[in-house]
Amino acid sequence: MKKSIPTLKAMAEQLGLSISTVSRALNNHPDISSETRKRVQALASEVNYIPNIFAKGFRAHKTNILGVVVPNITHYFTTTLIRGILEEASLRGYRVIVSESNNDVVKQTEMLNTMIQFGVDGVLMSISKMTRDIDSILKVMHTLPLVLLDKASNKIPCTQVVINEEEAAYNAVEHLINIGKKRIAIIKETQFSYNSEKRFAGYLRALKDYNLPIDEKIILTVEDISLTQGEQMTNILMSLKEKPDAIFAITDGAAIGAIKTLKKHKVKIPEDIAVVGFSNSLNSTIIEPQLTTVDQPGQKIGATAVKYLIQEIDNPNVELINKTIEVRSNLIIRDSTLSIK
Amino acid sequence: MKKSIPTLKAMAEQLGLSISTVSRALNNHPDISSETRKRVQALASEVNYIPNIFAKGFRAHKTNILGVVVPNITHYFTTTLIRGILEEASLRGYRVIVSESNNDVVKQTEMLNTMIQFGVDGVLMSISKMTRDIDSILKVMHTLPLVLLDKASNKIPCTQVVINEEEAAYNAVEHLINIGKKRIAIIKETQFSYNSEKRFAGYLRALKDYNLPIDEKIILTVEDISLTQGEQMTNILMSLKEKPDAIFAITDGAAIGAIKTLKKHKVKIPEDIAVVGFSNSLNSTIIEPQLTTVDQPGQKIGATAVKYLIQEIDNPNVELINKTIEVRSNLIIRDSTLSIK
DNA sequence: AATTTGCACGCAAACGTTTGCGAAAACGAT
DNA sequence: ATCGTTTTCGCAAACGTTTGCGTGCAAATT
Numbered sequence A, B: 001m002k003k004s005i006p007t008l009k010a011m012a013e014q015l016g017l018s019i020s021t022v023s024r025a026l027n028n029h030p031d032i033s034s035e036t037r038k039r040v041q042a043l044a045s046e047v048n049y050i051p052n053i054f055a056k057g058f059r060a061h062k063t064n065i066l067g068v069v070v071p072n073i074t075h076y077f078t079t080t081l082i083r084g085i086l087e088e089a090s091l092r093g094y095r096v097i098v099s100e101s102n103n104d105v106v107k108q109t110e111m112l113n114t115m116i117q118f119g120v121d122g123v124l125m126s127i128s129k130m131t132r133d134i135d136s137i138l139k140v141m142h143t144l145p146l147v148l149l150d151k152a153s154n155k156i157p158c159t160q161v162v163i164n165e166e167e168a169a170y171n172a173v174e175h176l177i178n179i180g181k182k183r184i185a186i187i188k189e190t191q192f193s194y195n196s197e198k199r200f201a202g203y204l205r206a207l208k209d210y211n212l213p214i215d216e217k218i219i220l221t222v223e224d225i226s227l228t229q230g231e232q233m234t235n236i237l238m239s240l241k242e243k244p245d246a247i248f249a250i251t252d253g254a255a256i257g258a259i260k261t262l263k264k265h266k267v268k269i270p271e272d273i274a275v276v277g278f279s280n281s282l283n284s285t286i287i288e289p290q291l292t293t294v295d296q297p298g299q300k301i302g303a304t305a306v307k308y309l310i311q312e313i314d315n316p317n318v319e320l321i322n323k324t325i326e327v328r329s330n331l332i333i334r335d336s337t338l339s340i341k
Numbered sequence C: 001a002a003t004t005t006g007c008a009c010g011c012a013a014a015c016g017t018t019t020g021c022g023a024a025a026a027c028g029a030t
Numbered sequence D: 001a002t003c004g005t006t007t008t009c010g011c012a013a014a015c016g017t018t019t020g021c022g023t024g025c026a027a028a029t030t
Helices: A008-015 A019-026 A034-046 A053-060 A076-091 A105-117 A135-143 A165-178 A194-209 A227-238 A252-264 A298-314 B008-015 B019-026 B034-046 B053-060 B076-091 B105-117 B135-143 B165-178 B194-209 B227-238 B252-264 B298-314
Strands: A065-070 A095-100 A122-125 A146-149 A159-163 A184-189 A219-222 A246-249 A274-279 A292-295 A324-327 A330-332 B065-070 B095-100 B122-125 B146-149 B159-163 B184-189 B219-222 B246-249 B274-279 B292-295 B324-327 B330-332
Touching (some): A008 A019, A008 A034, A053 B053, A065 A105, A095 B095, A105 A122, A146 A298, A159 A298, A165 A184, A184 A194, A184 A252, A227 A252, A246 A252, B008 B019, B008 B034, B065 B105, B076 B095, B159 B165, B159 B298, B165 B246, B165 B274, B227 B252, B298 B324
Parallel strands (some): A274 A292, B146 B159, B184 B219, B274 B292
Antiparallel strands (some): A292 A330
């Protein structure tokens, strides 16, 4: 289990050159003749020279590692974000350290501090919706470039890459209105959830634009949305005197839960009550009827966020411009809202 | 965007001590008095001293980073492996770099080499089922500790953490036999897929133990198993003169595909044809009827693999013992095979 | 011929931390 | 008071790479 890694020193000795010349030749420095450069690079290739990252990082304070902090790694959409990040980072010569906060704010802070310790060049984060106090995040921003993705915040002055949440929700609700639905319920999270607030705003705007009344009794709020919560909230809707004729759930999981409950109540979907979800998870084609849902391009969001982060890393003296980049999503119409006119 | 990190030198100046004394005090070296140690550690805490990882790694050649290479990060089971790895690694003071090979052998080799470059202390890998030539893996083993998990290989002499694949499959097929099924089909992958081969062996052994005939016409093999392949293979089974009365698919995805096809054929599940999957993915409770499946404890496998890898890292001069550690899985019985006797 | 310029290299220092070894002071025994 | 041992610190080197600056040599310019 020996680590017998070739060094600049060994190669310099073999070539009869100085260590600094070998270093410069490998880094295509203009001071080195092309003949010397070729000799050095040929030997480096022959002995499979790999630079010692500790020595390089120690000298240059740059690791080409990006830190990623996500709330929950097993969530499918998150895995698509990560895949986009991994691929784009790889294309640009970066590696990625992934951390999971479990939507725990203390752990999130801990992960951020550990990223600093590990000398990552920048951090990509999808913040926990439990985040109330942003001091720890602001502290990181004094030290490292930070880009938020998916779950963002209006209070954190950094670049954020998200989908067009409000517009996507607007389109989903508009689609329900277009198929004749007039009493559209929503299952959402609290105002502390960035995604939920934006989707709720789109819902409200669509109702307003189409002159549909807003009824608080069909606006259902949960703390931590899940399939089970979708089931339960739909049970509540089923117990109302005046039932909704559509349900817009802000996640696919909750929408699937809603479908399960509707089927238990022998409700015809979408004739009696239509259902729309959000995310286009794998489950959306497995449940029956197949779910109409907003498709979120997770890989594209991840890749875009990497581009912006690396741009910040490469331009450390440029004044921060706090951009919110909205990547477009699209509505995928399936059986749960198939037009019945 | 300044990195103003406290150094040993700055603290030594403030305390009127040498750099080496401060270093030793922080590392609880026995040569340093307890009074001096307390003074140093108090200041380190006050200024939030964080050691420069490059300097430490440069000196000690240890990063406390583990490399992880998986075929496909969006696969749910893989995310549970990764979660187990992340949590156990964190408990033991390690960070994790995650890479995805996309089941591409060239990319897998590339990821392994990059892990070496990044100075990880060890590598955890779920190998691509496309792996035929193990030279690149053997090469890594000369340099770094390696532990395989989930997808293993009999040809690679290293520690492997897997579930009891054959036993689990045996139990699944036995359960089908116990509910009266006599003609059990299998949808599997080629012999190059470690998991498929083990599950197939369990299937064959159960048939043999219960004196059921083996019929090649209901042993269906695909290259890269998926939900769609499950649908297609089940269509083939439906076209047989003598149909099976049960289907054991080696992944949940294929089992769900089988259920979808059976439903299209108006087959009663499980009365006419029962279905068993493997993995206990999220989808297994969303499809109807809910799927009987083998529950794989991904987090436990991940955590166990980390333990063994760190053991190897901590004992570099101990001769390698090539263990295969089998973590127990269990069968979760749901509607797709509910006993009908 | 003397001076200047350009090319192509090498020396040495720096980066932050760890550790071998030596030195000085303190302590205990005689 | 002297000697041997123990305690507790500091000096200096090492780890591999990068880079500022200096040097030698050859060619061009004055």
